[in-house]
Amino acid sequence: MNSAPIEGVDSSSHLYVEGLDTRHGTVLYLEDVSVSFDGFKALNKLSLYIAAGELRCLIGPNGAGKTTLMDVITGKTRPDTGSVFFGQTINLLAMDEPAIAQAGICRKFQKPSVFDALTVFENLELALTTNKSPWATLMFKLSPSQRDRIDEVLTTIGLSAQAKQRAGILSHGQKQWLEIGMLLMQDPKVMLVDEPIAGMTHQEIERTAELLLSLQGERSLVVVEHDMEFVRSIARKVTVLHEGSVLTEGTMDEVQNDPRVIQVYLGG
Ligand SMILES: Nc1ncnc2c1ncn2[C@@H]1O[C@H](COP(=O)(O)OP(=O)(O)O)[C@@H](O)[C@H]1O
Numbered sequence: 001m002n003s004a005p006i007e008g009v010d011s012s013s014h015l016y017v018e019g020l021d022t023r024h025g026t027v028l029y030l031e032d033v034s035v036s037f038d039g040f041k042a043l044n045k046l047s048l049y050i051a052a053g054e055l056r057c058l059i060g061p062n063g064a065g066k067t068t069l070m071d072v073i074t075g076k077t078r079p080d081t082g083s084v085f086f087g088q089t090i091n092l093l094a095m096d097e098p099a100i101a102q103a104g105i106c107r108k109f110q111k112p113s114v115f116d117a118l119t120v121f122e123n124l125e126l127a128l129t130t131n132k133s134p135w136a137t138l139m140f141k142l143s144p145s146q147r148d149r150i151d152e153v154l155t156t157i158g159l160s161a162q163a164k165q166r167a168g169i170l171s172h173g174q175k176q177w178l179e180i181g182m183l184l185m186q187d188p189k190v191m192l193v194d195e196p197i198a199g200m201t202h203q204e205i206e207r208t209a210e211l212l213l214s215l216q217g218e219r220s221l222v223v224v225e226h227d228m229e230f231v232r233s234i235a236r237k238v239t240v241l242h243e244g245s246v247l248t249e250g251t252m253d254e255v256q257n258d259p260r261v262i263q264v265y266l267g268g
Pocket residue numbers: 037038041042060061062063064065066067068069
């Protein structure tokens with residue numbers, strides 16, 4: 001079991017979610033997880049351990065099982081076998097998608113789902129309400145602490161100056177950050193991020209790297225990305241998936257120099 005301290009993360013501080021026990025330093029446990037689609041194994045006895053507060057990069061060729069893995073963690077897909085735990089004691093296989101999200105595991109999809117007609121601030125406000133209609137937001141009264149939280153998230157995502165602008169006029173990259181901000185409003189303990197930099201400019205990519213790095217520690221992140229230069233810029237530990245299993249794990253240098261990884265990427 002991997003519970004080594006992570007660089008930059010204070011191992012004495014633990015994440016607190018009601019009922020979430022990360023005393024062993026691990027926030028997500030997947031063991032021997034298999035998923036079949038018509039007999040084809042999209043995941044094949046996959047085991048993965050994510051430490052509290054770490055930023056893990058997940059790479060692997062198309063069809064390796066990366067999206068299926070995220071689907072399993074978030075409850076969208078049920079594995080045929082294996083176990084999936086949040087902390088030591090919360091069995092994610094006994095929970096449905098909304099309950100898993102409620103417990104503090106959220107997912108950022110590629111396509112932003114911000115409301116163009118609302119301001120940046122209002123979008124963050126909307127993320128606080130359970131009723132997802134824009135009208136509910138207009139009727140919703142913010143408490144001072146909720147207002148502070150929105151300001152804090154605006155600072156984190158670098159959009160304080162755009163708070164009163166309509167989301168519709170944001171750049172593609174800014175919309176992606178706003179989407180991350182909307183997830184942060186829920187204060188998740190684990191964020192799963194699928195291809196965060198697709199379609200971004202070089203500057204936006206650099207800013208996204210800084211943003212993701214700033215989020216680790218307080219929460220854990222699992223980032224799936226194809227752009228190896230970007231992965232290198234944020235990676236501490238990289239997991240390489242192949243044919244539904246973990247091929248290898250290590251630093252970016254370790255995995256890039258691993259002959260099995262080279263073989264898989266060159267399609268040998
Ligand atoms: N709903 C599904 N039905 C049938 N096959 C699927 C389904 N979802 C994924 N697959 C197959 O499982 C494999 C893994 O897919 P996926 O997890 O999307 O890989 P990745 O995200 O790494 O590209 C692929 O071969 C894909 O075709």
